[in-house]
Amino acid sequence: MEGLLTQPLARLGERNYRKPVWHLSLRAAPEDPVLTDAQWAQAAWEVMTRTGLARPENDDAVRWIAVRHAPDHIHIVATLARTDGDRPEVWNDGYQVREACRVIEERFGLRRTAPADRTAAKRPKRGETEKARRRGWSEPPRTALRRHVATAVAGARDEAEFFARLQEQGVLVRMRFSRQDSGEMTGYAVALPADRTADGRPVWYGGGKLAADLTLPKLRHRWASPTVLRSRSTSELAARPAEGPVGRSPAEGYHPVSGRHLSASSTRAVLRTIVRQAADQA
Incomplete structure (x- = not known):
């Protein structure tokens, strides 16, 4: 599996991101209902689609996996190289992830969290x-x-x-x-x-x-x-x-x-x- 995930990185060569692995953890609140594997799969696809990293109908997108090793959360791991040889864009991906979370929360009746309104304080460098x-x-x-x-x-x-x-x-x-x-x-x-x-x-x-x-x-x-x-x-x-x-x-x-x-x-x-x-x- 590791070989399949990293294959597209070799095609990018020097155009690779310095950190070529994209990782995200999605976790439900303690009071939320326990989601099924199918529901977590929908959540993972929502995130990947919103960020533009992958879509169900796009075979040229990045390669990624979602792993559920606890009832309340999953991990999504993707390599930042498309199979068509291009490099995916991840600028401001946090806002797309936030929008995906809002959709997931509404769809499955999870606890609502704050929207990404871009008013958060800027963190010191x-x-x-x-x-x-x-x-x-x-x-x-x-x-x-x-x-x-x-x-x-x-x-x-x-x-x-x-x-x-x-x-x-x-x-x-x-x-x-x-x-x-x-x-x-x-x-x-x-x-x-x-x-x-x-x-x-x-x-x-x-x-x-x-x-x-x-x-x-x-x-x-x-x-x-x-x-x-x-x-x-x-x-x-x-x-x-x-x-x-x-x-x-x-x-x-x-x-x-x-x-x-x-x-x-x-x-x-x-x-x-x-x-x-x-x-x-x-």
């Missing part, structure tokens, strides 16, 4: 985790920033208060503005003061790099009447700088926050951040 460990941080910056942003969102009534709360927490904030309309803010990025590159620049994370539901458009949708922050005149908190704190021009998206909608304490917090960022740039 290995390098970020190792960096945090080397520096003695309790958690990677991405994780800490996600918590700061989520906390600020929960307590903010509008866009202006959201950014003020972030800066009150000591988080560096960088605004991204439209290239067509320099007064229209289209996004933001955050950084921790202690998290720097080798040349001393802050390591920025856009809202979408923290979680899909923390992008500025998603946050604006969350607020009933979003306040659009604009930088239009020198009468606001500060004049628009010639360059941002990391050597970017205003066209690349760094502008001060307008203070028109902020409380006195929030305005002071914003001013402290601007002064600190100016010092970083000097």
Whole structure:
């Protein structure tokens, strides 16, 4: 059996995936009914069909097996090489697997689980985790920033208060503005003061790099009447700088926050951040 599974890999040669084996475990919840072998077979085919790895009518697909060695789960193993000599596409296969699970849950009356809505938090990369460990941080910056942003969102009534709360927490904030309309803010990025590159620049994370539901458009949708922050005149908190704190021009998206909608304490917090960022740039 092993020989039959691995035969197509030889045809791909150097085009093989670095990890040519695709493995998935499907497990029912303890309270779910015990599925028959035929039902587990249907579940396996649902997964393989949804991912595009194999279909019942397609003899040129990948070779795979499903093994049931306990009443409540199966293992699916496939080699990532099609028998027609092509390499299968597995990009974003997790979302297809999630959709297959929803179909299986409904078909067999299993416990429903959350859909793949792509709003899950982004996991820190290995390098970020190792960096945090080397520096003695309790958690990677991405994780800490996600918590700061989520906390600020929960307590903010509008866009202006959201950014003020972030800066009150000591988080560096960088605004991204439209290239067509320099007064229209289209996004933001955050950084921790202690998290720097080798040349001393802050390591920025856009809202979408923290979680899909923390992008500025998603946050604006969350607020009933979003306040659009604009930088239009020198009468606001500060004049628009010639360059941002990391050597970017205003066209690349760094502008001060307008203070028109902020409380006195929030305005002071914003001013402290601007002064600190100016010092970083000097």
